[in-house]
Amino acid sequence: MNAQTEEMKSKIRALNEEAFALRFTDFQQALHLAETSLALIGDNPDLLAEKAFALNAKGIAHYTLGDDANAVDCFQESLRIAHVVDDKEKEAAFLCSIGIVHLRRKETDAAIARFEQSLSLCQEFGFSKTEAIVLNNLGNAFIDQKRFSDALACHEKSLNAKEKMNDERGKIASLGNLAFVHLELGNLERAFALLSQSRAIAEKLGEKRSMATVYLNLGKLHAKRNQGG
Numbered sequence: 415m416n417a418q419t420e421e422m423k424s425k426i427r428a429l430n431e432e433a434f435a436l437r438f439t440d441f442q443q444a445l446h447l448a449e450t451s452l453a454l455i456g457d458n459p460d461l462l463a464e465k466a467f468a469l470n471a472k473g474i475a476h477y478t479l480g481d482d483a484n485a486v487d488c489f490q491e492s493l494r495i496a497h498v499v500d501d502k503e504k505e506a507a508f509l510c511s512i513g514i515v516h517l518r519r520k521e522t523d524a525a526i527a528r529f530e531q532s533l534s535l536c537q538e539f540g541f542s543k544t545e546a547i548v549l550n551n552l553g554n555a556f557i558d559q560k561r562f563s564d565a566l567a568c569h570e571k572s573l574n575a576k577e578k579m580n581d582e583r584g585k586i587a588s589l590g591n592l593a594f595v596h597l598e599l600g601n602l603e604r605a606f607a608l609l610s611q612s613r614a615i616a617e618k619l620g621e622k623r624s625m626a627t628v629y630l631n632l633g634k635l636h637a638k639r640n641q642g643g
Contacts, residue, residue: 433451
């Protein structure tokens with residue numbers, strides 16, 4: 415690889431990393447940076463891995479902005495490139511991303527199919543971090559289908575994985591999801607204990623968005639308690 419290509423690759427990676435870092439906070443800037451990266455990459459065959467990463471960041475920005483159609487297009491192309499370069503970890507991640515879009519569209523069967531494909535790759539190759547994310551999303555899909563025992567199993571496995579990795583931010587969501595399942599099963603005290611754990615972590619980390627979700631769920635739990643159900 416010549417020096418010019420290496421310099422270009424370094425510039426593109428910096429753009430991609432910044433786009434990825436901003437994907438949930440400054441969506442328009444993340445989109446702009448990803449598109450700038452893709453314009454620089456063009457059809458350069460030496461930059462396929464970077465192209466897949468940029469497309470993924472662009473897809474997440476589109477998803478966060480509510481543009482599911484463009485998000486899926488980006489994730490599908492990312493997945494195609496991951497196949498070409500034989501990057502199994504990226505394949506697993508991009509399959510999960512596609513599944514998340516299906517889940518928001520209430521295309522639950524399609525979402526589960528994608529999550530299960532992703533989970534199979536994670537388990538075969540030992541991608542524990544991605545596996546924890548996939549299990550969380552698969553559990554949410556099972557909740558949509560009211561398959562609460564399956565959802566409980568997924569969210570418990572996801573929480574255990576995040577505990578092993580000391581992923582405190584990830585534990586907030588897993589605890590909240592477990593609480594929701596227990597709430598649906600009528601286990602109100604267990605749901606309250608899990609939400610209290612989730613709240614404590616969110617407050618410690620200063621995760622304001624997560625704290626708002628936790629307090630909303632606590633309100634729902636108290637309302638259900640007061641109804642006697």
